[in-house]
Amino acid sequence: MTLAIIGGVLWLLGIVALAVGILPGDEALAVADRVWPILLFVVAVTIVAELASKAGLFDVVAARLARLARGRTMWLWVLVLALATVATAFLSLDTTAVLLTPVVVAMAVTRKLDPLPFAFVTVVLANTASLVLPVSNLTNLLASDALGGHDPIAFLTLLGPSALIAIAVSVAVLTSVFLRKLPRTYPDATAPAVADPVLLRVSAVVTVALLPLLVIGLEPWMPALAAAVVLIVVFAWRAPRALGIRLVPWSLLVFAGGLFLAVGALEAVGIGRVTSVLAGSGDDLVSLWQLAGVGALAANGINNLPAYLAMESVAGSPVRLAALLIGVNAGPIVTPWASLATLLWHDRLVAAGVRVRWSRFVLIGAVIAPLILVLAVLPLAAG
Template sequence: MPIAIIGAVLLVVSASAVAFGILPVQDVLAIADRVWPIMLFVVAITIVAELAAAAGVFDVASAFLARVARRRVLLLWLLIVGLAVVSTAFLSLDTTAVLFTPVVVAVARAHRLDPLPFAFTTVWLANTASLVLPVSNLTNLLAVESLDVGVGSFVALMGPSALVAIVVSVAILWIVFHRRLRGRFAPAADPVIGDRLLSWIAGAVVVVLLPLLVSGVPPWMPALGAAVLLILVFAWRFPRALRPALVPWQLLVFVSGLFLAVGAVEAIGGRTVLASLSGSGDHLFALWRLAGIGMLGANGVNNLPAYLALEGVADSPARLGALLVGVNAGPLITPWASLATVLWHSRLTAVGVTVAWKRFMLLGLVAAPLAVAASVVPIAFR
């Protein structure tokens, strides 16, 4: 079912809750006041990523990595790992899943390599590397707003856990695919860029944007500025690329409905039930418990509703960090655990790469618990 339809249903349910007095109007206004900067950032960064991809920025970057790898498959894969981490950290997990995935598949095919290890790399790192920065994941932005902290404090809390999650996922990927990552690859022609000036401008905008996203100013501000600048440049050089589909309408409807629906559930006592399940305390086993519930909720329903439902019982920085580990690094098992995974699979299908969900889930059953359990440890002993 398209996420827009799910979001529309949630909006109708939420409107009914407001009409019957279950969800007070002042709570709706409070939710809107909290989420508008986050939603504005999501729209702006999506437009930036889409236009950068249309200008060939990701193609140029991947071709550069292939040259740097000097025909060594393992080195190319490690460079793709690095670029996937950077893409996820600064441009969000959905960018990596949607825009970077077809690029790495094209690079693998151009050099006559099996695309499967590269495809798994993008989706796993889209999730595990989304712990790096506040802008990496919508859940992080919500957590930062809840904690009322800056980028530095968030990185101090989540940085070690992000590193552990990335290392664990990369190590498992290497164990699984190491036979396909041996040897050397054949050289391939550079990608064809239709408008080099447009590509250079878009690349420069992205390069300037990345440090601004961690400069301490509200992320929506530099993202919106970059989006407006790219829209103006594209209106000059390639106006056909400017279309309504650049705005993630389905995601906006889905997330809006989700926020209101979770607010309604909390209004009828849902938080009390979750509090009894998640326990309390900041010691290791308590944090493992909360992260585990977050991981189960993400794989059972989806990571965003899992976070929203459990945020109220994560009543300390350590517990909120553990929850983020569960809902960010944990959605590696079921196809619907994160929107990034759903989008990743649809992009692979569009470019003719088949990934069996059975294999995806079996590998995730190994990777997700290990990544989550290991990543909680730095939070407990920080």
């Protein structure tokens, strides 16, 4: 609700800027033309993930991983790390934060393991692993648009080494902090009940088929929308009560739409002059560190999406744009409000009855973020 209220205020500010001529009409139309495919993808992939979750897909996958680890906590830890990384890369950071978090928490609780370490895996990797593909983060989709197309191979070529470093740093820190505190083994648990095996199988097939379709160069909204339509039709047949208006992430849509409009108005009045001074220029290592660092500070100060939008125009080159993404994707894990995924993650933990101290989140993020900013930028300068 808070997100929707903020979004509504941003919409009002943008409309006022449009009405008084601060934001020209043609620029507002250009913003809308750029934004609608991204927001359509967000809606479609959210519906796919929500319906797959309702079918029990994530619960079954988590249970299979626990069985595959054969009672050894270390291997379960590795498998959950891998699951969070894959979910983030292909289905976006919000899917990992919102849908995977309660699944891994329930999996840990039923096996008498502390759920908090596994919850930290989902929130940290939801942010830091979101550098992998264009569909992993809204900022990536915006950057892909600025780079001239949604080519996942080109995106991986540019950011793949940096993404690998971000994931490796996250895994190393999380493992050193949490794994030693967990017992070496855990008891087995009964498999989760599946209400409708048909829905489960269809959801699994659709989700597995969607993953490669998101990385073959199509506009991401196309396969995501097709997958959403298929699942909606099947659920209308098998479980119509699962369908509803709440499947659409309205709060996120209102917030993102208002944010795009408001930032467009700020750019029209010359915010780029301020950000260009802060972000500097040049493709050398120090300049890239400066850009990534300013992006991370802005993201932790306000939020990563407005931070990216405000600084995109001063990135200036593919390498600088990649440095900015490192800052606004992997950097916003220090303050709770820096990433929408983090706020959504906390809501899910509260609903699951798991307490997390924000001081602990800040401390872990303050270790991981600087390491990533320093190390993940190195491949950009070397290239």
